[in-house]
Amino acid sequence: MRRWCDATTLAMVVLACGTWPTAAMAGGQGEDGAQQPRVIEITASRFEFTPSEIEVLAGERVRLLIRSTDVEHGFAIPTLGIGETIPPGGEPVAIDFVAAEPGRHRFACSVFCGAGHDRMNGILTIVPAAGRGAQPTAGPDAVADLEIDVLEPDFNLIALPTTLRLPRHKFAFRLTHRFSRPLGRGGFGNLLEDFFGFDSFARMGLEFRYGVLPGTQVGIYRGNNRNIQIFGRQNILWQRGPSGIGLDVQASIEGLNNLREESSGSVAAILSKRLGEWASLYVEPTWVGNVSKPGRFHTSIDDDDDDDDDSTFMLGLGARLRVRPTVYLIGEYVPRFTGFDDGAHHISFAIEKRVGGHTFQLNFSNSLGTTPAQIAQGGSTDDWFIGFNIARKFY
Numbered sequence: 594m595r596r597w598c599d600a601t602t603l604a605m606v607v608l609a610c611g612t613w614p615t616a617a618m619a620g621g622q623g624e625d626g627a628q629q630p631r632v633i634e635i636t637a638s639r640f641e642f643t644p645s646e647i648e649v650l651a652g653e654r655v656r657l658l659i660r661s662t663d664v665e666h667g668f669a670i671p672t673l674g675i676g677e678t679i680p681p682g683g684e685p686v687a688i689d690f691v692a693a694e695p696g697r698h699r700f701a702c703s704v705f706c707g708a709g710h711d712r713m714n715g716i717l718t719i720v721p722a723a724g725r726g727a728q729p730t731a732g733p734d735a736v737a738d739l740e741i742d743v744l745e746p747d748f749n750l751i752a753l754p755t756t757l758r759l760p761r762h763k764f765a766f767r768l769t770h771r772f773s774r775p776l777g778r779g780g781f782g783n784l785l786e787d788f789f790g791f792d793s794f795a796r797m798g799l800e801f802r803y804g805v806l807p808g809t810q811v812g813i814y815r816g817n818n819r820n821i822q823i824f825g826r827q828n829i830l831w832q833r834g835p836s837g838i839g840l841d842v843q844a845s846i847e848g849l850n851n852l853r854e855e856s857s858g859s860v861a862a863i864l865s866k867r868l869g870e871w872a873s874l875y876v877e878p879t880w881v882g883n884v885s886k887p888g889r890f891h892t893s894i895d896d897d898d899d900d901d902d903d904s905t906f907m908l909g910l911g912a913r914l915r916v917r918p919t920v921y922l923i924g925e926y927v928p929r930f931t932g933f934d935d936g937a938h939h940i941s942f943a944i945e946k947r948v949g950g951h952t953f954q955l956n957f958s959n960s961l962g963t964t965p966a967q968i969a970q971g972g973s974t975d976d977w978f979i980g981f982n983i984a985r986k987f988y
């Protein structure tokens with residue numbers, strides 16, 4: 594009878610999932626009546642887990658038996674708080690847990706094991722017990738939002754926003770620095786003495802953003818020129834969907850003297866497109882009001898310039914190229930079509946290193962601008978500035 598039960602359970606699960614992996618399973622009742630864990634054997638070898646797709650039922654006790662066929666690996670399911678090291682030599686490591694949270698849980702190798710380490714991952718799906726056989730659809734949800742997206746690892750390119758979603762009730766932090774010393778001034782010896790401008794006064798900004806709802810984030814960004822920007826962003830199309838196209842809308846308001854002075858509003862559509870495994874492109878039509886406020890930011894604006902060209906339409910163009918698994922080259926160009934047209938159009942280049950979900954970026958720009966109103970004020974026609982961004986996610 595027990596044998597029959599097990600066979601039926603197995604058959605039902607196989608029918609239900611269709612893609613049941615070659616895993617050894619032992620379910621059912623033990624001698625003492627307690628449920629025995631479902632045992633799933635997984636091998637780790639450079640650079641894959643076999644099987645890489647696992648499905649269990651919510652409420653089930655699960656034992657993963659993981660062994661390495663070559664070097665040391667790691668096995669981590671961040672969303673379940675699981676992380677173990679898998680030693681070389683084939684000795685299995687047992688990980689026991691109760692499958693509590695229905696959904697798709699990404700697992701990945703957590704010990705660097707070579708060039709393909711970044712793609713050594715898989716999915717553990719916990720199917721709600723009531724909806725056995727109902728495949729949870731892939732899409733933007735709490736679980737997917739927690740995963741690192743290697744093509745869109747951050748909420749910004751250099752100054753322009755991206756379409757990366759912030760998980761609900763999580764927050765992220767960003768620090769921007771733009772050194773005010775023009776790189777071309779006074780010859781190279783002079784520049785070296787000033788350590789590429791790092792000695793100079795820096796325009797700094799601190800940003801916090803928070804996920805209010807899935808796909809909805811709000812944030813505040815304050816510069817040390819006492820400019821405060823408050824923004825909200827709503828995701829409409831998920832870039833990691835089948836089309837590879839992302840769409841967000843962002844509205845923001847910013848003002849000097851901690852928002853006490855006349856403020857400037859902006860509305861932007863952020864359109865993004867993934868290209869294979871190596872690039873993400875951006876087109877961002879943006880309207881910014883009340884741009885020519887003197888002292889807001891740009892050196893080229895005279896104090897008596899506060900009159901016309903206040904309403905500006907610009908097109909943010911950007912690209913992030915993944916040149917190494919965790920290294921990116923980024924470019925931004927923001928031509929303005931109507932309104933404020935002093936100076937050159939904003940141009941920036943950057944090289945960025947990703948460590949997990951965190952990024953460090955060294956950038957070069959013809960402006961010190963990091964907010965919509967600052968970008969709308971354009972850049973210098975002959976000076977370049979160095980700067981950096983640091984972004985940190987708290988999830």
Ligand SMILES: [Cu+2]
Binds near residue numbers: 666702706707710713
């Ligand atoms: Cu690895």
